[in-house]
Amino acid sequence: MTDKKETIPKKDGKNYRPNVAAIVLSAKYPEKCEVFIASRTDVENAWQFPQGGIDEGESSKEALFRELEEEIGTKDIEIIAEYPQWVSYEFPPAIAKKMQPYDGQIQRYYLVKLKKGAKININTEVPEFSEYKFVATKNIYDYITFFKRTVYKQVLKYFRKEGYI
Secondary structure (H helix, E strand, O other): OOOOOOOOOOEOOEOEEEEEEEEEEOOOOOOOOEEEEEEEOOOOOOEEOOEEEOOOOOOHHHHHHHHHHHHHOOOOEEEEEEOOOOEEEEOOHHHHHHOOOOOEEEEEEEEEEEOOOOOOOOOOOOOOEEEEEEEEHHHHHHOEOHHHHHHHHHHHHHHHHOOOO
């Protein structure tokens, strides 16, 4: 899978880490619309979508499949849609210290569906999540960590408006 090299925009003079994120729909989609969220192992009670850095020379799609395999143990997915632009957020101070030299992340979001029979395994080589669940989109904000909520709302609103969720 070779995609053209993407240009990752610079924003506000900040140093953002290039990143890809996946909104993973269960294999029951479109009959039942529920999304995967998982609790991080390194931050207590911080739930999020799978996401990860884009390596040098790697396209966001290549990173998507690699990160899903690394974080949830499967790349057995179908891409439903892609958010049309990059979105960014800044790290809160406590996390920024650990993520130096980055001020935040600039992300490409994908809406994906697990293929029938896909098996999730968060006990990967380097586990990033301690538990996971599928929830209705309206219930996501009961779980999601505070500093990612604005981006999540923006992206989910777009996919809802486009009729995907």
